[in-house]
Amino acid sequence: MTDAHHFNVMTHVAAGALAIVVGLVPLLSRKGGALHRWSGRTTAGLGLIVITSATIADILFKPPAPLVAATLTAGYQYLSGLRTLSLTWRGPSLPDALLAVCGLSLALLVAIDMGEGNTSWTPAIGYSTIGFVVTLTLYDLSRHLWVGVWLRRVRPLDHGVKMIGFYFAMMSAGAGNLLREFQPLSQLAPSALGVAAMVVFVVWYSLHPLTKIPSPL
Numbered sequence: 020m021t022d023a024h025h026f027n028v029m030t031h032v033a034a035g036a037l038a039i040v041v042g043l044v045p046l047l048s049r050k051g052g053a054l055h056r057w058s059g060r061t062t063a064g065l066g067l068i069v070i071t072s073a074t075i076a077d078i079l080f081k082p083p084a085p086l087v088a089a090t091l092t093a094g095y096q097y098l099s100g101l102r103t104l105s106l107t108w109r110g111p112s113l114p115d116a117l118l119a120v121c122g123l124s125l126a127l128l129v130a131i132d133m134g135e136g137n138t139s140w141t142p143a144i145g146y147s148t149i150g151f152v153v154t155l156t157l158y159d160l161s162r163h164l165w166v167g168v169w170l171r172r173v174r175p176l177d178h179g180v181k182m183i184g185f186y187f188a189m190m191s192a193g194a195g196n197l198l199r200e201f202q203p204l205s206q207l208a209p210s211a212l213g214v215a216a217m218v219v220f221v222v223w224y225s226l227h228p229l230t231k232i233p234s235p236l
Contacts, residue, residue, distance in 0.1 A: 024080055031072035035193050038065035042186045046216075050179065050224075059182075063101060069189060070094045084133045085145030086192075091129060092148050093188035095122040099159060100181030106174060110166030111159070119159040126152040140195070144206060155181075176224060180217050187213025 042065075044058035073090040076082060098118060106115075130149045133142050162169050169177075187209050195206035 024076070027072050027075055027080075031069060031076065032193075034065050034068035034072065035189055038062055038069055039186070039190055039193065041065060042189075046183065046186060062186075063097075066097050066185065066189070070097055083140045083145075084129055085140035085142060085148065088126075088129050088133075088145045088148040088152070089140075089188065089192045089195075091122070091125055092152050093185055093192065095152055095155065096181040096185040096188060099155070100178050100185060103174060103178040103181065106170075108170075110170055111162045116160060116163065119156040122152060123156040123160075126156065144195075176221055179220050179224070183216050183220060184213060187216065 041058060042062040045055050045062055048055045048058065070090070070093060074094065077087045077090050095118075099115075099122075102115060102118065126149045130146065133145050133149075135142065162173075191206050191209040191213070194209055195202060198205035
């Protein structure tokens, strides 16, 4: 392993570990409150380091395609989830459509170049991850067709669901890499927890519409 690659990996692991610890605060705190906003900014900053270092590794050091798919999943949810915060009074516009098209295009390219992967990151994991990204990008593109309803009822949940997805995508990738002897459970368990957390979030805030929800960072 070259010095540059080693430094990039160490940066990625350290930032990811901190993001998982700090990220519990916005995940569990009152949405829109001061603690949520402060911890959310911190988590977003750490997340940027995680995504950037992972992208550098994907471009320069040729990891297996399923691992690239994991980076794409986390990165897209991160960018789209934060972007939603700026759409308080207006619906998705051209930048949002371009982001979705970019995500969809990259997902298809990774799917085409999936290859055989390795024992830790199998094609089955890669294709299921890509399927999730494709579904998410198609949803984001569809928002342009129902902007009014999306602004009134869905926008607050959009941010929360995507950031929950980003959090558990980091956890899944980290557990999959560090606990290889327990795969595929070490990857699937965080993903399953993430889906459950998304469902709980949507149900709770749908039943409590007056609860303060995430506001811009």
